Amino acid sequence: MGNRARTAHVEFRGISKSYDGRTLVVKNLDLSIRTGEFVTFLGPSGSGKTTILMMLAGFQSPTAGEILLDGRPIQDLPARKRGIGMVFQNYALFPHMTVGANLAFPLEVRNVGAEERTELVDRVLRLVRLEGFADRRPSQLSGGQQQRVAIARALVFEPELVLMDEPLGALDRSLRDEMQYEIRRIHRTLDVTVVYVTHDQQEAMVMSDRIAVLREGIVEQIAVPEGLYEEPERAFVARFIGESNLLKGRVTAVLDEVCEVETGGEKVHALKVVACETGDPVTLSIRPERVAINSVPGRYKNEVSATVEDLTFLGDQLRVRLTACGRSDFIVTIPNIVGHSPLLRGDSVRIGWTALDCRALNHERS
Amino acid sequence: MAGSLRVSARLHRRAQLRAFGLVAPLLIFVGLTFVTPLATMLVRSVYDPVVADALPETQMLLKDWDGEEGLPSEAVYAAVAKELKRAGAERTLGQVASRINRVQGGLRSALARTERALRDVEQGPWRETMGAIDPIWADPATWHAIQATGERFTSRHYLNALDLQRLPSGAVVAQPQERRIxxxxxxxxxxxxxxxxxxxxxxxxxxxxxxxxxxxxxxxxxxxxxxxxxxxxxxxxxxxxxxxxxxxxxxxxxxxxxxxxxxxxxxxxxxxxxxxxxxxxxxxxxxxxxxxxxxxxxxxxxxxxxxxxxxxxxxxxxxxxxxxxxxxxxxxxxxxxxxxxxxxxxxxxxxxxxxxxxxxxxxxxxxxxxxxxxxxxxxxxxxxxxxxxxxxxxxxxxxxxxxxxx
CATH class of the missing domain: 1.10.3720.10 (MetI-like)
Known part of the structure; x- marks a missing residue:
């Protein structure tokens, strides 16, 4: 397992794609996916994530670069010969066939014998917990059940690589939550490599080993879920993953790992993530839960005064909107645990955070 | 409560009425130009009263004749002579003759000739007179043809359309080879x-x-x-x-x-x-x-x-x-x-x-x-x-x- 985990299952080398010959929807993608890994391409619509998946599946060909599957280039291999399972948006189940026939289809075209076929179909139906549904039509199933069939169909011929293109997009929230854990369970049971595409960060966080955040055809950052949240390297990632206070500022001093940034009339210390020099514009990212209100003075490197504008009770947390650093949308969240001092709208408070929790990222034009 | 129900029922009725009003022109149009002609034609395929109306007495007298004892009686000849003359006077003879002619070819001209010849004849014996005018009157087939076309409601056209015919005996058989088209x-x-x-x-x-x-x-x-x-x-x-x-x-x-x-x-x-x-x-x-x-x-x-x-x-x-x-x-x-x-x-x-x-x-x-x-x-x-x-x-x-x- 240890050895296997290190081999590259899928490798993108300098992949670019253009539909019209002018604009690139994928720009020079270099990415390696290990065997058994669950990698998610996460990005807003138009970021090129589905295009990447379609190139891997064989429905689009890259304008430049090559894609390796188990070390072999596959650009010239038609989709049907790649042996890759694919779960489509809106399922793409064949409505004129029963569930059983849908699942048997990939086996029939591979000339798998009738006996083995039945066995494999039964096994995959057990895997997705749809025993006894083989004779139903897709139209007689709920959305969640159809989704399970679609996943089962992509798995029944035992591919080593499965692609999923926003498979949960058509489901409602609670069903989506349930299916995320279902897909994670299936991935862990089968130990297949999964490449997943979504615009929903929670989905990505729940299931992925690594997440590649895409924006306009470029991978902004690829990291494990914790890494993306704790150590965003780009302002876009900080904004896209979780919630962040993004403050525009200008570097006033640089000292090794730390820099001093002037933002909204306050001078704060920040971790220097982006290469910058004095005078450069940067974006500061501060997570709302890393900010303390009215803590012991002097405890934090950065302390500024603020005014409470709005309070929202969210059950597990209290969400406080403040005016601070020259902005009126500075958000701080306080976990709902005993002992925090009551706040009222209009209160003047002191807020503080460490330099480590304040990341100086690339300047974003907006 | 009851009042609002009544109001909603009235509104519903009015909406229905309006909907009907909107489709009414089309319904009338389709009725006049499609349903009516179609129904008329379908009726025509089984209902043909021309001969029955023109020769009522002949038809009634022919009911007792089954063709087995030869030609019909003198009374039948008298009736047909009278009614042919009347049809000639009323200018319906052409229609009558063409219908009878379809069952038995060659009768159209013979009927017209007979009618012309009979115009001046007032007295019988009709069988001999008519037999002298044209030999068709001595042929039982002529009388079968008159009998067959005399039915108001007839399956004749449909049998024809399917290359079948009804023999004088009432049996339905295929048309002769040369008439099957x-x-x-x-x-x-x-x-x-x-x-x-x-x-x-x-x-x-x-x-x-x-x-x-x-x-x-x-x-x-x-x-x-x-x-x-x-x-x-x-x-x-x-x-x-x-x-x-x-x-x-x-x-x-x-x-x-x-x-x-x-x-x-x-x-x-x-x-x-x-x-x-x-x-x-x-x-x-x-x-x-x-x-x-x-x-x-x-x-x-x-x-x-x-x-x-x-x-x-x-x-x-x-x-x-x-x-x-x-x-x-x-x-x-x-x-x-x-x-x-x-x-x-x-x-x-x-x-x-x-x-x-x-x-x-x-x-x-x-x-x-x-x-x-x-x-x-x-x-x-x-x-x-x-x-x-x-x-x-x-x-x-x-x-x-x-x-x-x-």
Missing amino acids: YLRLFWRTIIVSSIITLLCLALGYPIALLIARSPPHRANLLLILVLVPFWTSLLVRTTAWIVLLQTQGVLNDLLVVLGLINDDGRLAMVYNMTGTIVAMTHVLLPFMVLPLYSVMRGIPSVHMKAAASLGAKPLQAFLRVYWPQSLPGVGAGALLVFILAIGYYITPALVGGSDGQLISNMIAYHMQTSLNWGLAAALGGVLLVGVLVLYAVYDRLVGVERMGLG
Whole structure:
């Protein structure tokens, strides 16, 4: 397992794609996916994530670069010969066939014998917990059940690589939550490599080993879920993953790992993530839960005064909107645990955070 | 509460009334121009009172005559003589004679001659007098013909339409070989319509597929191209085929120039069945393409991708995934084209020559030339029943609600 985990299952080398010959929807993608890994391409619509998946599946060909599957280039291999399972948006189940026939289809075209076929179909139906549904039509199933069939169909011929293109997009929230854990369970049971595409960060966080955040055809950052949240390297990632206070500022001093940034009339210390020099514009990212209100003075490197504008009770947390650093949308969240001092709208408070929790990222034009 | 219910019921009634008012013009129009003529013609196929009205006494007296003891009695001759004279005076003799003539050929002129000769005769014995005027009056067949046409409600036309006849004994038997024409014509119509339907399917399916898989702006352009024939007069389209296909026509000239045939061996492609099939396939093609397209548009293109990703070859993917889903369109298109073809008239009339004629041309002949409207109506009735049977079979096999007419 240890050895296997290190081999590259899928490798993108300098992949670019253009539909019209002018604009690139994928720009020079270099990415390696290990065997058994669950990698998610996460990005807003138009970021090129589905295009990447379609190139891997064989429905689009890259304008430049090559894609390796188990070390072999596959650009010239038609989709049907790649042996890759694919779960489509809106399922793409064949409505004129029963569930059983849908699942048997990939086996029939591979000339798998009738006996083995039945066995494999039964096994995959057990895997997705749809025993006894083989004779139903897709139209007689709920959305969640159809989704399970679609996943089962992509798995029944035992591919080593499965692609999923926003498979949960058509489901409602609670069903989506349930299916995320279902897909994670299936991935862990089968130990297949999964490449997943979504615009929903929670989905990505729940299931992925690594997440590649895409924006306009470029991978902004690829990291494990914790890494993306704790150590965003780009302002876009900080904004896209979780919630962040993004403050525009200008570097006033640089000292090794730390820099001093002037933002909204306050001078704060920040971790220097982006290469910058004095005078450069940067974006500061501060997570709302890393900010303390009215803590012991002097405890934090950065302390500024603020005014409470709005309070929202969210059950597990209290969400406080403040005016601070020259902005009126500075958000701080306080976990709902005993002992925090009551706040009222209009209160003047002191807020503080460490330099480590304040990341100086690339300047974003907006 | 009760008051608001009453108000809502009244509003509902008013809405219904308005809806009815909106469709009323169409209902009246369809009733006057479609339902009424159709019903009239169908009635005509079984109801023919002309002879019964003109010769009531003769018919009544003939009821007791069964033809076995030779010619009818003197009283019958007297009655027919009186009523023929009256029909002659009322100018209905022509209609009467032509109906009787259809059952027994040659009687039309004999009846007219008899009527003319009888004008000056006031006294019997009628049997001898009339026998002297024309020998038909000594032939029991004449009397059978008068008897047969005298029924107000008759199955005669339908029997005729199916190449059957009723013997004087009442038995129903096939027409003699040389008079069997309609069944053969029905079969020919069905076979030709089937060929045209298959040709339309073979030509239309790829076009519909292309349109359904094109991006919207190109699909619109292609659809317009499919519809252009609809905006051209049917007559123009059909005569265009004459120009192309005739012996001295464009296609034959081209073949001669290319040396594929020599000048004496020019192909007869029009004024025969070939012409009928070619021109009708062209005319009916849009009726195949449109329902096919409307069904195909509903088949997600991702299904073919899914089939490919599951390992299916393109042909496998088409046969197992696409074709079955397009079947409602195939059924609708085929049914539409077949039903239109089976009753098509203008095109075979123009380019069909003598052996490219279909049953509808025969119906038109009986409507316009032989003026045997009863038979025309019966042939149309048989056609109508055939179409309804076909529709029922389709409904049973595919389900009409699955038919994709768009």
